[in-house]
Amino acid sequence: MTIWEILIFSIVKILIVVTVMLLTVSYLVYFERRISAWAQNRLGPNRVGWEGVLQPFADVLKLLLKEDIVPEQSNKAIHSLAPIIALFVAFTTYAVIPFGPDVMIFGFRVPLVVADINMGILYVLALTSLGVYAITFAGWSSGSKYSLLGGIRSSAQMISYEISMGFSVAGVLLVAESLRPEAIVQSQAGWMWNAIIQPVGFITFVVSAFAETNRLPFDLPEAEPELVGGYHTEYSSMKFAGFFLAEYANMIIASAMIVTLYLGGWHFPYLESFGLSPTLYVIISVLTFMAKVAALLFFFIWVRWSLPRFRYDQLMNLGWKVMFPLSLLNLVWVAALIMIFKL
């Protein structure tokens, strides 16, 4: 492939991924509201369009038309930089996650991933940690004590959970012997899912992912009863929408990461042995990936509307005294498995 062909394919892939991401994010908000309503024996938004399917567009339009209030006490430059960082992190992380096998288009072999880089997992870990800056900046620059407390909490929380997250990922890397997301997916063909090989690592990773995305049992940075809105108390209009979008985009990334690392990525178990045509194979693989991500997203929402919030000391206890040792234990377990069974 020449440089131009690579460029064109990349741009097309980026456009597709970003559009799908934005649509999924807006509908995720809608489904969050519907599912929360169902769990509480309510109906949820069902007025705009058929059963409320146009609700996301109404929400965005409302946020666009709102007045953008910047508090007098705030540090204006950083105040507007924070949501940009949040969005940047949320949308760039997705670049390395493969959503299907290689396809043949016009005689070119195109991998279904925006950027097939050989240290993709490191890239994801680095960028998700960068997300802390968005929240800390937002909290600090707002010039409000609630925002500041929210920002401090979130940085403490993210740093402590990043450790157990990193160690859980190390278990996966031991099995795959590569940092390339493609290779990790390939290593889980059939039923060799990492969730089955290393259930403890799977649990610690999922719990850390919840903490990283600030979702409900761990949403201390924006705990309403104590901190009003947390770090985004002083945000309004599209800046607030930026944080809102980033939160849901992070949820999608967390789900996609869990699928890639632990649930076999786009693999439908033993699909190769069914003898399907290559096109059908690719379509089913991509659909499998989407279904897995959708199931996990539902799980995220479901957990949010079932479990109460952790207290701050409980959160730190869980992070340092439970999740961290468990993820280390998982690493030992995987190493032992490799020693014994030569996985």
Next chain:
Amino acid sequence: MAVKKRYKDLTLLQRIYIPEIVKGLSLTMKNMFKPKFTMRYPEEKFIPPASYRGRPVLVQETNGEERCVACGLCARVCPALAIEVQAGETEREKERYPEKFEINMLRCIFCGLCEEVCPEEAIVMSKDYELAFSSRGDAIYGKDKLLTPVIQLQDRIEFLRSYK
């Protein structure tokens, strides 16, 4: 100092969290498939019980006349001063009738005192709860809006007779 064992101390199974989390999740999952309480309001309307105090109305007999004799007790008892009555004379058996009977629905507090005090059972609380006006003038309901055939108010009148 020995730590006293409290009743609230969790068992090991509870401290692992996961069984408890599964319990909580299954509860919300069960609730997702239960019938919903929400009413789809404009399409599906709430029908209040007889004890409901909605918009006060004047009872209209089957022959088209009002029951009200314009004694003015309701206007006197009304704590919000929402009712205005002006009496007039007629040749009919009852001799008096309200020439003008107005209720200001912006003032009415739906206390039901007018209904309680009425000696003729002429003013009762209906089941109408959809009260929206576009101007202050519209909020003053005259006799044209207040008079309601007695058949529609049977429910409330029976309720009043059994509990008053």
